Amino acid sequence: MSPTIRSLVIPASDLDAAKAVxxxxxxxPHTDESYYVGYNVDGFEVALNPSGENAGPVAFADVEDLDATRETQLAAGATERSAPRQVASETRICVLADADGNPIGLRGR
Structure with a gap:
């Protein structure tokens, strides 16, 4: 399976204001919680993240093996912005950065 970008996570310092827009x-939204607001746009996930832990929106690539893909990216010169963490029963995410500091989100098992 080749990586497919299926989601965009947008930091929101004021969740209610962002949600209105x-x-x-x-x-x-299909999910409207204090920790996550998610919209389905023709099968593409647009989400609001109130923790605002990243400097801007992050596109997440769905990958089969998060750890292997992460290691390949780090070996190629990416740096780690956030370590892998569990966000759902069978889903983990992490955020890396390219040489210019642009975020690279990975989502997988």
């Missing part, structure tokens, strides 16, 4: 654009 994105709901006006994308319609009602």
């Amino acid at each position: 994105y709901t006006a654009l994308l319609g009602a």
Whole structure:
């Protein structure tokens, strides 16, 4: 399976304000929690992250093996912004950065 970008996570320092703007654009969210607001746009996930831990939006590539892909990216020169962590029962994520500091999100097992 080749990596497929299926989601974009947007930091939101004011979740209610961000939710109002994105709901006006994308319609009602499928998930509306204090820790995550998610919209389905024709099978593509647009999410609001109130922790705002990244400097900007992060596109996440779905990968079969998160650890192997992460190691390949680090060996190629990427740096780690956030270590792998569990976000759902069978889903982990991490964020790396390229040489210019642009985020590279990975989502997998």
